Amino acid sequence: MRPTLQTVADAVGVSRSTVSNAYGRPDQLSPELRAKILEAARRLGYSGPNPTARSLRRGRAGAIGVLFTPTLSYAFTDPYAVEFLRGLAETAENHRTGLLLVPLGADDEGALTAVREASVDGFCVYCVPGWYRAMGAALARGLPMVNSEYQGDLYVGIDETAATRTVGEHLTGLGHRRFAVIGNYLGTDPATGPTTVPAPEDLPSFVSRERLRGLRDAFAAAGVPWSDVVTVNAATNTREDGAAAAAYALDRDPRPTALLAITDVLALGALAALDERGLRAGADVSVTGFDDVPAAAEAGLTTVRQPAYERGRIAGELLLDPPDDPAKRRVTLDTELMVRASTGPAPA
Amino acid sequence: MRPTLQTVADAVGVSRSTVSNAYGRPDQLSPELRAKILEAARRLGYSGPNPTARSLRRGRAGAIGVLFTPTLSYAFTDPYAVEFLRGLAETAENHRTGLLLVPLGADDEGALTAVREASVDGFCVYCVPGWYRAMGAALARGLPMVNSEYQGDLYVGIDETAATRTVGEHLTGLGHRRFAVIGNYLGTDPATGPTTVPAPEDLPSFVSRERLRGLRDAFAAAGVPWSDVVTVNAATNTREDGAAAAAYALDRDPRPTALLAITDVLALGALAALDERGLRAGADVSVTGFDDVPAAAEAGLTTVRQPAYERGRIAGELLLDPPDDPAKRRVTLDTELMVRASTGPAPA
DNA sequence: CTGAGCTACTGTATCGATTAAGAAAGGGGG
DNA sequence: CCCCCTTTCTTAATCGATACAGTAGCTCAG
Numbered sequence: 168m169r170p171t172l173q174t175v176a177d178a179v180g181v182s183r184s185t186v187s188n189a190y191g192r193p194d195q196l197s198p199e200l201r202a203k204i205l206e207a208a209r210r211l212g213y214s215g216p217n218p219t220a221r222s223l224r225r226g227r228a229g230a231i232g233v234l235f236t237p238t239l240s241y242a243f244t245d246p247y248a249v250e251f252l253r254g255l256a257e258t259a260e261n262h263r264t265g266l267l268l269v270p271l272g273a274d275d276e277g278a279l280t281a282v283r284e285a286s287v288d289g290f291c292v293y294c295v296p297g298w299y300r301a302m303g304a305a306l307a308r309g310l311p312m313v314n315s316e317y318q319g320d321l322y323v324g325i326d327e328t329a330a331t332r333t334v335g336e337h338l339t340g341l342g343h344r345r346f347a348v349i350g351n352y353l354g355t356d357p358a359t360g361p362t363t364v365p366a367p368e369d370l371p372s373f374v375s376r377e378r379l380r381g382l383r384d385a386f387a388a389a390g391v392p393w394s395d396v397v398t399v400n401a402a403t404n405t406r407e408d409g410a411a412a413a414a415y416a417l418d419r420d421p422r423p424t425a426l427l428a429i430t431d432v433l434a435l436g437a438l439a440a441l442d443e444r445g446l447r448a449g450a451d452v453s454v455t456g457f458d459d460v461p462a463a464a465e466a467g468l469t470t471v472r473q474p475a476y477e478r479g480r481i482a483g484e485l486l487l488d489p490p491d492d493p494a495k496r497r498v499t500l501d502t503e504l505m506v507r508a509s510t511g512p513a514p515a
Numbered sequence: 516m517r518p519t520l521q522t523v524a525d526a527v528g529v530s531r532s533t534v535s536n537a538y539g540r541p542d543q544l545s546p547e548l549r550a551k552i553l554e555a556a557r558r559l560g561y562s563g564p565n566p567t568a569r570s571l572r573r574g575r576a577g578a579i580g581v582l583f584t585p586t587l588s589y590a591f592t593d594p595y596a597v598e599f600l601r602g603l604a605e606t607a608e609n610h611r612t613g614l615l616l617v618p619l620g621a622d623d624e625g626a627l628t629a630v631r632e633a634s635v636d637g638f639c640v641y642c643v644p645g646w647y648r649a650m651g652a653a654l655a656r657g658l659p660m661v662n663s664e665y666q667g668d669l670y671v672g673i674d675e676t677a678a679t680r681t682v683g684e685h686l687t688g689l690g691h692r693r694f695a696v697i698g699n700y701l702g703t704d705p706a707t708g709p710t711t712v713p714a715p716e717d718l719p720s721f722v723s724r725e726r727l728r729g730l731r732d733a734f735a736a737a738g739v740p741w742s743d744v745v746t747v748n749a750a751t752n753t754r755e756d757g758a759a760a761a762a763y764a765l766d767r768d769p770r771p772t773a774l775l776a777i778t779d780v781l782a783l784g785a786l787a788a789l790d791e792r793g794l795r796a797g798a799d800v801s802v803t804g805f806d807d808v809p810a811a812a813e814a815g816l817t818t819v820r821q822p823a824y825e826r827g828r829i830a831g832e833l834l835l836d837p838p839d840d841p842a843k844r845r846v847t848l849d850t851e852l853m854v855r856a857s858t859g860p861a862p863a
Numbered sequence: 864c865t866g867a868g869c870t871a872c873t874g875t876a877t878c879g880a881t882t883a884a885g886a887a888a889g890g891g892g893g
Numbered sequence: 894c895c896c897c898c899t900t901t902c903t904t905a906a907t908c909g910a911t912a913c914a915g916t917a918g919c920t921c922a923g
Contacts, residue, residue, distance in 0.1 A: 169657065171879055182903050187881060196901065214655040218634040219571045220879035224908050228567060229632055230615060239608045243601035253591035260587045260618040263625065265633065267578060268614040270607055277611065284577055285613065286566040286634055307562040309517070519909055530873045535911060544871065568909035572878050865923090873916080878909105885904075892897090 170213040178207045190216055222286065230265035231486055232287035234305060236278075236295045237403075239268055245404060245432065246460040247475050248293065254479025255291060262487040264288075271301060279304050289486040292317070296352060298371050311489065313482045316373035321485040323478055323498040327377035328384070330471045330502040331427075334455050335385020337469070337504060338425045342513035343453060344389070347397040347416035347423035348382060349433050350375050351404055359402040359411045366393070378429055378457065397423055401433050409436020410443075417444060417452070424452060424513045431456035431463045431470055438466055438509065449511040459505055467508035474500050518561040527555045538564055570634065578613035579834055580635035582653060584626075584643045585751075587616055593752060593780065594808040595823050596641065602827025603639060610835040612636075619649060627652050637834040640665070644700060646719050659837065661830045664721035669833040671826055671846040675725035676732070678819045678850040679775075682803050683733020685817070685852060686773045690861035691801060692737070695745040695764035695771035696730060697781050698723050699752055707750040707759045714741070726777055726805065745771055749781050757784020758791075765792060765800070772800060772861045779804035779811045779818055786814055786857065797859040807853055815856035822848050 176183045181204070188195040189204040208215075222228050233255065235242040242248045252266075259266050269285050271278035278301035282290075289311035295302055297317055305312060306319075315324040338346070352372035354362040364370065367379035383393045399415050401408040409428060416423055417440060428434035434456030441448050448454050448467075456463055459472035481498050489496055524531045529552070536543040537552040556563075570576050581603065583590040590596045600614075607614050617633045619626035626649035630638075637659040643650055645665055653660060654667075663672040686694070700720035702710035712718065715727035731741045747763050749756040757776060764771055765788060776782035782804030789796050796802050796815075804811055807820035829846050837844055 173879080183880080184882080184904080185902060188902090191881075200901085212655070212657070214652065214657065215631040216881090217571075217879050218632045219567060219576060220908090221632070221881075222634060222908095223565075223567045223571050223879080223910085224881045226908070228634070230634075238605070239614070240601045240605035243597050243604060249591050249597055253588045256591060256616060257586070257588040259616075260620055263618055263620070263629065265618055265629075266587070266616040268604060268607075268616065270611055270613055272608050272611070281611065281613075283563040284566045284569070286570060286576070286578075304562070307560075309560070309562065520911095521909080531909095532874080532911080533872060536872085539911075548871085564911090565909050568878090569911075570878095571880085572909080572911045574878070867920105867922085869920080870918090871916105872918105874914090876911105876913090878911085881907085883904105883906090885902105887900105887902085889900080890898085893895095 170208075170211045172213075172216065175204065175208045175211060175213050178211060179204050187216065219286075228286040228288050229263075230267045230287050231259060231289045231291055231483075232267045232269045232282075232285045232305075234269055234271060234282070234290055234292045234295050234301070236271055236299065238273055239270055241404075242268075242293070246462065247431070247458045250460075250475035251293060251479035251482075254476040254481075255483045256479075258480050258483025258487060262483070264487060271295070275300050282308070289313075291482050291486060294374070296372050311486050313485050315478070315482075320493070321489065321496050323481045323485060323500065325473050325478075325500050325502050327374060328381040330473070330504075331378040331381030331457070332385045333381075333502075333504045334427060334457075334469075334471060335382045336388070337506065338427070338453060338455070338510065339385060339389035339391070341453065341510065343425040344391055344513065345395075345421060345423045345425070346382075346386060346391065347399060347413075347419075347426050348379065349399050349401055349409060349412045349416065349426060349428040349437060350379065351401055351429055351433070353398055353400040356400070357402050358400070359408045359415075360400060361415050362398055362400045364398045375429060382427060401436075404430055404432050406432060406436035406439060409433030410440040411436075413437035413440035417441070417446070422452070425510070426452060426454045428454070428456050431458040431460045431468065434468055434470065434509075435462060435466060438468065448509040451514060453510040453513075455510060463505075464507070469507045469510040470505050472503045472505050518556075518559045520564065523552065523556045523559060523561050526559060527552050535564065567634075576634040576636050577611075578615045578635050579607060579637045579639055579831070580615045580617045580630075580633045580653075582617055582619060582630070582638055582640045582643050582649070584619055584647065586621055587618055589751075590616075590641070594810065595779070595806045598808075598823035599641060599827040599830075602824040602829075603831045604827075606828050606831025606835060610831070612835060619643075623648050630656070637661075639830050639834060642722070644720050659834050661833050663826070663830075668841070669837065669844050671829045671833060671848065673821050673826075673848050673850050675722060676729040678821070678852075679726045679729030679805070680733045681729075681850075681852045682775060682805075682817075682819060683730045684736070685854065686775070686801060686803070686858065687733060687737035687739070689801065689858065691773040692739055692861065693743075693769060693771045693773070694730075694734060694739065695747060695761075695767075695774050696727065697747050697749055697757060697760045697764065697774060697776040697785060698727065699749055699777055699781070701746055701748040704748070705750055706748070707756045708748060709763050710746055710748045712746045723777060730775060749784075752778055752780050754780055754784035754787060757781030758788040759784075761785035761788035765789070765794070770800070773858070774800060774802045776802070776804050779806040779808045779816065782816055782818065782857075783810060783814055786816065796857040799862060801858040801861075803858060811853075812855070817855045817858040818853050820851045820853050
């Protein structure tokens with residue numbers, strides 16, 4: 168049997184509490200006794216108080232839970248997510264707090280129990296669609312929770328609509344009028360292909376909804392009705408699906424003069440699709456993304472920069488050291504339109 | 516006060532055990548009573564059994580601890596580490612197990628307590644120097660542990676020495692005789708700059724030791740004694756320090772004809788340093804890396820491919836579902852020399 | 864009519880610690 | 894010489910659940 172506090176206490180001939188104090192409150196006992204206890208502990212192979220028992224008694228887990236969909240491993244394929252995690256990890260580390268990556272898995276049911284079984288002091292939700300039942304379960308835990316979408320007490324995010332509006336205005340300003348939008352979580356069909364989005368407001372995904380609203384507003388201001396805009400869904404946020412979605416748009420007649428992707432990863436796929444057809448980005452067809460991941464700059468992609476690292480860092484700060492002032496518990500970060508070579512005047 | 520099992524039990528008028536069973540063993544009570552209990556729970560705002568208490572009683576934490584140095588956030592800047600994590604996360608998720616990123620922090624003392632306080636069922640150690648006292652603490656916990664360096668019961672790694680030997684042989688085969696090695700954790704001084712490594716065997720860092728041994732062997736086979744090889748330390752595994760370290764080597768007279776970096780990230784920095792000096796990689800100076808991160812292929816860097824994702828995946832498998840056969844608990848993965856444009860014949 | 868076997872619960876010990884309150888011993892001031 | 898305070902350790906309650914050994918009531922074979 169593994170040794171416990173009691174084992175050590177018996178060996179030394181003191182009470183359990185004294186051994187506990189030897190670890191947690193060195194000032195509560197004489198240095199000699201403490202040394203004796205630690206020595207006995209080592210001899211017995213006791214490696215310190217059981218963390219779980221300590222957590223239970225103390226009422227804090229010492230970790231915050233990170234919620235990602237669709238799968239945990241996906242998080243590591245998305246460069247934006249990785250930057251976010253880096254910021255979060257930095258804050259957590261400064262507060263000597265762990266980060267528990269919660270295994271939501273692909274199915275909603277499993278996610279539900281995963282959220283309920285997570286030993287954490289708070290949740291940081293990243294890109295989990297609001298309709299997941301797991302979100303309700305997380306909320307029900309009654310723990311502090313930062314979500315960039317659901318606007319709870321703690322919040323850090325950007326003005327998604329305003330950000331994409333600048334993208335739309337940039338393109339209408341360049342004379343573009345025939346648009347295709349490549350998105351994610353559009354419609355109910357999770358496949359890659361053309362879909363119909365009657366109105367952005369109806370979309371269940373927060374990010375898609377807000378970003379498409381910005382585009383629609385910009386298009387409308389230039390006299391382009393939303394019904395003229397081609398919308399294509401990408402099943403997953405990968406270059407492959409981005410390329411496939413772009414292909415649908417590019418093969419239409421008349422061909423759109425601008426492809427607006429909802430993320431950089433999709434946009435990079437769109438650039439590949441252009442390449443494949445011998446089309447020049449920024450000349451024949453303009454392409455835009457969102458996020459400004461490192462690869463975007465290299466590819467000369469026009470996109471919206473949002474501060475991923477900063478966002479993660481602040482999310483952590485809000486969870487671990489929330490400001491007293493309620494107003495300061497809701498942070499909106501600035502975004503910036505990065506104009507690069509992938510956009511240019513609409514071809515005549 | 517937050518509701519507990521007892522709260523719900525009292526409200527419904529049943530025993531605590533029955534409420535517990537309603538959650539954990541639905542077959543132990545009638546569906547009607549179960550429904551009544553769950554209903555009462557919802558009414559009272561009880562969100563299910565406390566995960567920490569459950570962990571304590573059950574004796575398992577439902578998470579594996581991930582140990583990274585120097586800091587947790589660093590892990591997210593290293594593309595190789597991210598791929599490793601992706602593999603690990605995938606396995607963990609399949610086993611419905613969480614991943615606890617342990618906040619080791621920069622100082623050894625803090626790392627020690629972080630390791631002791633982690634509520635986990637096992638450890639996966641990635642790139643933590645063996646001399647860290649935290650490693651001893653992790654070992655002392657007596658939990659399953661996968662480490663690519665310390666060769667314990669569970670192990671997944673590569674033959675580091677053989678891998679770098681192929682790099683060395685590749686370069687000697689191209690006629691190179693003047694080498695500079697850019698490494699990490701060489702010598703005791705953590706600064707970027709030239710160091711002396713009398714013999715690779717003396718290095719405390721496992722990876723550095725093994726990789727340098729391979730190089731030395733290859734050089735020796737071509738008649739180049741280790742003492743003729745320039746070694747430069749990079750303080751951190753970043754492009755910046757890689758470039759700085761390369762600068763020291765390139766400014767020597769006679770200039771080395773080949774720069775061998777111990778990681779791709781350092782090698783990419785070295786390429787930048789070449790660029791800055793108007794030197795052509797593969798013509799004026801050959802450069803090699805290690806890992807084969809995505810950026811290496813783009814940069815045309817000759818390097819050793821090691822399967823990062825696979826390594827993470829297997830590490831998880833070993834922890835969560837260890838094979839009965841002890842021989843199968845030690846996995847050595849294959850590596851492959853990827854020859855690209857950054858290496859070429861030694862200039863005359 | 865008895866008792867074996869089943870279902871549906873209850874009672875109690877236990878997981879491994881922390882912590883507040885209490886007690887014994889020693890020291891110093893009045 | 895007595896009382897109070899400090900230091901050092903102990904006692905006992907508690908954190909929130911799970912698991913196993915009952916037990917009551919019911920059905921049904923012999």
